[in-house]
Amino acid sequence: MAIADTVLYALRADGFEAEHRITGRDALQAARENAFDLAILDVGLPDIGGFALCRELRRERDLPVIFLTARDAEIDRVLGFELGADDYVVKPFSPRELVARVRVVLRRLHAASGAAAEDAGFQHDAEGKRVRYRGHALDLTRYEYGLLAVLLARPGAVLSRAQLMDRVWGDALESGDRTVDTHVKTLRAKLRAVTPDCDPIRTHRGLGYSLDAG
Numbered sequence: 001m002a003i004a005d006t007v008l009y010a011l012r013a014d015g016f017e018a019e020h021r022i023t024g025r026d027a028l029q030a031a032r033e034n035a036f037d038l039a040i041l042d043v044g045l046p047d048i049g050g051f052a053l054c055r056e057l058r059r060e061r062d063l064p065v066i067f068l069t070a071r072d073a074e075i076d077r078v079l080g081f082e083l084g085a086d087d088y089v090v091k092p093f094s095p096r097e098l099v100a101r102v103r104v105v106l107r108r109l110h111a112a113s114g115a116a117a118e119d120a121g122f123q124h125d126a127e128g129k130r131v132r133y134r135g136h137a138l139d140l141t142r143y144e145y146g147l148l149a150v151l152l153a154r155p156g157a158v159l160s161r162a163q164l165m166d167r168v169w170g171d172a173l174e175s176g177d178r179t180v181d182t183h184v185k186t187l188r189a190k191l192r193a194v195t196p197d198c199d200p201i202r203t204h205r206g207l208g209y210s211l212d213a214g
Contacts (some may be wrong), residue, residue, distance in 0.1 A: 003091070007040065007068075010095035011102070012169035024048035028056055034194050035163035036063065037152070038086075039107060040098070054085065064105050068093075118211055120200055124152050136194045143168055144187045148178070151201065151211035160208035184209060 004020045011018040019034075021027040024045045031039070039057060043050035050067060057063050086105045089098055107211060123132040129145055131138050131152070132181040140148065146168035150159065159167075161180045188201055200212040 014099045024053040038064045040066045155211050158210045
């Protein structure tokens with residue numbers, strides 16, 4: 001718990017929103033209910049273990065992972081990277097270094113997603129909250145923009161209605177799943193006004209929505 005508290009403090013002090021779960025099963029449940037940008041996994045968890053947890057997380061979505069462990073053996077590092085880990089930090093470590101590694105992983109992810117978004121015809125000005133599609137500026141409402149921005153951040157990744165609700169409508173308590181579907185419909189109409197024969201938003205029945213990455 002002492003290490004977790006130190007990591008939480010360092011991340012929050014640097015402007016990140018961070019949560020901690022003690023067991024792998026609790027972490028899996030939290031990942032199903034929230035659209036986290038990255039997971040820091042301790043290999044030595046009390047139940048299913050960090051490597052097994054990584055496998056379970058990757059079955060549900062392409063979540064970036066940094067392993068945190070006391071093991072420095074080459075075989076452990078190789079296994080971690082073969083499972084798709086984005087980085088591997090060995091204890092003892094500097095909390096500031098861990099935060100820096102988190103920033104590097106997220107920066108690399110955002111750069112890759114930005115390139116994928118460009119390939120799909122989107123130009124996203126996050127600071128100005130503006131999106132151009134195939135060279136056309138989109139006239140979007142607040143929630144249409146929020147929905148498209150979340151999808152643009154993870155091209156190809158399937159986001160559930162609950163994840164989209166949490167990211168886009170977190171402050172609108174009266175909203176429900178139908179709200180997501182309604183806004184996807186209006187957003188699709190605006191995209192089709194630009195390219196009538198192309199629909200970059202994909203529906204995954206029973207799962208959610210994704211943005212075509214190419």
